[in-house]
Amino acid sequence: MAEAHQAVAFQFTVTPDGFDYHLSREALKHIYFSEVTAWRKRFIRFKNGILTGVYPGSPSSLMVIVAASMGSLYAKIDLSMGMIDRIKAILPARSFLSPLSKTLISATLFSTGVWLCGIFVFRRTMKLLLCYQGWMFEPHGKRSLSTKIWAGFLKLMCGRKPMLYSFQSSLPSLPVPSVSQTIQTYLESVRPLLDDKEYDKMAKLAKEFQAKTAPRLQKYLVLKSWWAANYVSDWWEEYIYLRGRGPIMVNSNYYAMDFLYATPSSCQAARAGNAVHAFIMYRRKLDREQIAPMMALGIVPMCSSQMERMFNTTRIPGIERDTVQHLRESRHLVVYHNGRFFKVWLYHGGDLLKPRDLEMQFQRILDDKSLPRPGEEKLAALTAGERIPWAKARAMYFSQGVNKSSLSAIDRAAFFMTLDNESHGYDKENSMSMDLYAKALLHGKCYNRWFDKSFNLIIFKNGKMGLNAEHSWADAPIIGHLWEFVLATDCFDLKYTADGHSCGIMNSSLPPPERLQWEITPECMEIIDSSYEVAKTLADDVDFQCSQFSDFGKGLIKRCKTSPDAFIQIALQLAHFRDKGKFCLTYEASMTRMFRDGRTETVRSCTNESAAFVRAMEDPTKTKVERLALFKKAADKHQHMYRLAMTGSGIDRHLFCLYLVSRYLTIESPFLKQVLSEPWRLSTSQTPQQQLKMFDLGKHPDCVSSGGGFGPVADDGYGVSYIIAGEDLINFHVSSKFSSPETNSRRFGNNIHQALHDLAELFSVRVHREEK
Structure with a gap:
């Protein structure tokens, strides 16, 4: 085969007449171009590493500072306030260094120091600015004066054309939430799922954990957060993914x-x-x-x-x-x-x-x-x-x-x-x-x-x-x-x-x-x-149902003056209750990428507020006004939980890390054991659209995204992925297992569609039905 011969650049054999050798010019040419490309990439990476390492500084800005220092000396204006003279005094005495050369070297060293200090101050200031999260909790379109000032400073400091990794060193570290807040939020999240007896038992376990075990475990997490870029991500990759022995x-x-x-x-x-x-x-x-x-x-x-x-x-x-x-x-x-x-x-x-x-x-x-x-x-x-x-x-x-x-x-x-x-x-x-x-x-x-x-x-x-x-x-x-x-x-x-x-x-x-x-x-x-x-x-065993809900989309939901994600998550709670007749622990993926090495956090979408709304929807004695009021509370609660997760105040990654520390220290915790054993019978995720400007969807409606999906997390649960693909389309990907008598993906998909219609009817908005 031709490609087999070209894979060998040099061959030789020993014969009675001496050495017989053969050079493959084609292979040598490939080797040459491969090395040229490799060195070119090394140079590009080296250059980008420098540019990223000194961002927002640049070689040109260093030259400007050096030129300014030189110019000030020429004009006999000492901007260094004597620092250049001090540097000149400690330079080693060399016969080949003239006074002018020492002055130039001293000015260059001073300018470089000023430049590096400026970069350090910028990054620290940037990190402090990025620690501000008040903007996340303000109503959409209603920014406070402090947020506007913060946004102005941040926009000014972001520069014109940052590279992919320019901001990495300026990103804040993921904070470790307080144990008391995590416990309180956890108990609140499981209240709709437990009867009074079960809840009292869990509350007792949580109280004992918070008083006896948690303080010691928390110290280790705080210590890790001081030296690690992210106290969660390495353990998350290790134990959630790489240590899994199943398919x-x-x-x-x-x-x-x-x-x-x-x-x-x-x-x-x-x-x-x-x-x-x-x-x-x-x-x-x-x-x-x-x-x-x-x-x-x-x-x-x-x-x-x-x-x-x-x-x-x-x-x-x-x-x-x-x-x-x-x-x-x-x-x-x-x-x-x-x-x-x-x-x-x-x-x-x-x-x-x-x-x-x-x-x-x-x-x-x-x-x-x-x-x-x-x-x-x-x-x-x-x-x-x-x-x-x-x-x-x-x-x-x-x-x-x-x-x-x-x-x-x-x-x-x-x-x-x-x-x-x-x-x-x-x-x-x-x-x-x-x-x-x-x-x-x-x-x-x-x-x-x-x-x-x-x-x-x-x-x-x-x-x-x-x-x-x-x-x-x-x-x-x-x-x-x-x-x-x-x-x-x-x-x-x-x-x-x-x-x-x-x-x-x-x-x-x-x-x-x-x-x-x-x-x-x-x-x-x-x-x-x-x-x-x-x-x-x-x-x-995988039961899949992918459906296109084209009766309405983001456009109608916005007219309801609510978050599209909250609207769909509440619809999922309503659909699940109708499907199984009960509530379940619900996982919604949220990102924590505003922090260094951030990955995901969990939003527990089944809340007391969403459960109250679902019960009201199934109660014929409740009026539309009462249901709307409960919906608003549920939507506001969901948005608040989502914002907490994005800003590092979620609870599930914190509980996961506390559990790992307890395992490292061989400390038995009935509370953590119970928490980590609870199955996510409804696992959900929204597929974001991140590059909407690459083409005009209005001119090319057939190029709407289908989204993507994943398998069920629990044997008796559902996996739901959805993408709000446009003003009038939402795509759902529902998975479950045929082996579970409790689940049916097509049934649940139909319940989702019906729940969306019921929410739209609740807001008295006209639904435009169109068959594709």
């Missing part, structure tokens, strides 16, 4: 969908070519820190640290815990098709392949009729099953020979891609089409996704695509930001020809993709089959 497929990984209605090209290889090119364009921006940091209100920076491991990242299985392997550079991706694995180079001659060239490479894979080697087709099922068997199999069967080389190619790939043989997407004539689409993205066939990669790109036969993302390295908004860029770039920047192919002229001289080789033993096949059975049982 990450369905239980941890999540998915993101394509445009709901639009399919820019039905050509599978072309769509893959454009998408892959867009991904690497994003990675280039990421490497060069050309992506603007996310800003709340347009002025409050959020932490960007999770974006560092987006590409070239793999979760490596272990016996006790997994590890996250991240590489600084990767020049290829691995593609799965029809049970075979292919290595596809993303660069040629030092340049990123154009979409048309990538399309050609992917079409070569689609046209390849070779058969999988024994054990190859279901190999990826190892990543879908239990972690311990996969870790043992990796050490035993993939640590040498061609298996090690091929597995390394996957581990070191920029990401993983599957060219799927199935067709999926929205079909108006098939009510199950979106449900099947969701299941295909969440678990597929259990062996056609490499679930350990940071993300999998799936291209379906009809040109639809989607993502499956591993959860440990980052949260969904990070992948969402990437995915929005890829979809918009694919459709509106790269575009397609009239017949659906990628634009440009292909380079037919490119070497074809390299087929990865495997030697799977019968013993290894048994482990693969066992992992597949575990994964298939789990996948077959």
